[in-house]
Amino acid sequence: MEDASVVLGIHSRHLTALQERFLAEPATVGAFDRLTKRAAAAGFDLRVASAFRDYDRQTEIINQKWTGARPVKDVVGLPLLRENVSDLAWLEAILRFSALPGTSRHHWGTDLDIWDAAAVCVDYQPALEPSEYEQDGVFAEMTFWLDALISADDAEGFYKPYNADYGGVAPEAWHISYRPVASALQKQQRVDLCWPLWRGEADPEGNRHEALAMLALLEPHADDLFTRFVLV
Numbered sequence: 001m002e003d004a005s006v007v008l009g010i011h012s013r014h015l016t017a018l019q020e021r022f023l024a025e026p027a028t029v030g031a032f033d034r035l036t037k038r039a040a041a042a043g044f045d046l047r048v049a050s051a052f053r054d055y056d057r058q059t060e061i062i063n064q065k066w067t068g069a070r071p072v073k074d075v076v077g078l079p080l081l082r083e084n085v086s087d088l089a090w091l092e093a094i095l096r097f098s099a100l101p102g103t104s105r106h107h108w109g110t111d112l113d114i115w116d117a118a119a120v121c122v123d124y125q126p127a128l129e130p131s132e133y134e135q136d137g138v139f140a141e142m143t144f145w146l147d148a149l150i151s152a153d154d155a156e157g158f159y160k161p162y163n164a165d166y167g168g169v170a171p172e173a174w175h176i177s178y179r180p181v182a183s184a185l186q187k188q189q190r191v192d193l194c195w196p197l198w199r200g201e202a203d204p205e206g207n208r209h210e211a212l213a214m215l216a217l218l219e220p221h222a223d224d225l226f227t228r229f230v231l232v
Contacts, residue, residue: 004193004204006108007102008055008194009055009101009106009107010055010203011205015052016029018032018048019047019048022051023109024109025178027181028109028181031156031178032046032156034156035155035156038156039142039146042145044118044119044141044142045116045118047114047115048113048114049113049114050128051106051109051111051113052109053106054107055101055102055107056210058098058101059101059210060210062098062099062101062213063212072090072093087214087217088217091214091221095169095225096168096169096170097169099169100194100198100212101194101198101209102194103194103230105175105177108181110182111177111178111182112176113175113176115139115174116142119141119142124138128172128174133173134173139173146158146176147160157178158177158178159176159177159179160175160176161177167228168230189231191222191223191226191230195222198211198215198218
């Protein structure tokens with residue numbers, strides 16, 4: 001039950017503090033601390049923009065995007081108009097950038113969205129957009145430095161799970177994952193674990209959660225979407 005609760009993002013009991021208000025899994029915190037020290041020696045100030053995100057927060061994000069309360073972007077980052085696409089295309093556009101609750105890697109405390117505070121002014125707010133991390137972007141030098149370490153398997157155990165477009169989740173140059181812990185949790189992801197929570201039924205700890213707004217659409221498409229957007 002404990003492993004299922006961790007995989008689904010139901011609780012944060014296994015986590016510890018990481019920079020200011022963020023939480024992460026203890027081994028991930030230690031590895032990131034080592035990485036930040038190496039980054040500082042290279043002239044970078046690695047900061048976290050996002051770390052652990054629980055099931056309920058992910059549900060809120062997904063449901064708001066489904067209803068149009070939050071913007072949904074197309075493949076080039078422009079706002080997508082709901083009336084221009086089918087229900088399935090709308091959901092697929094959402095999943096390019098936001099995971100279904102219970103499937104997000106941010107549930108585990110092993111995955112971080114990062115930026116370089118040394119490259120920008122003190123009040124800069126990272127948007128986590130490709131233009132910030134690509135060539136000539138404000139975080140490009142940090143990205144090149146970190147990618148070189150990852151390519152050499154010398155990044156304190158971190159890698160980028162969304163380093164390329166495989167037809168599911170959009171590439172995320174800012175998203176790093178602590179492989180030694182994340183790989184074991186990824187193997188435990190199953191769509192059948194998610195269904196009770198998606199329906200608003202009790203989770204493994206007996207708590208109920210908000211049902212997904214697009215539940216009827218998921219019924220015939222869940223297995224395919226899980227394969228394309230989760231099993232990367």
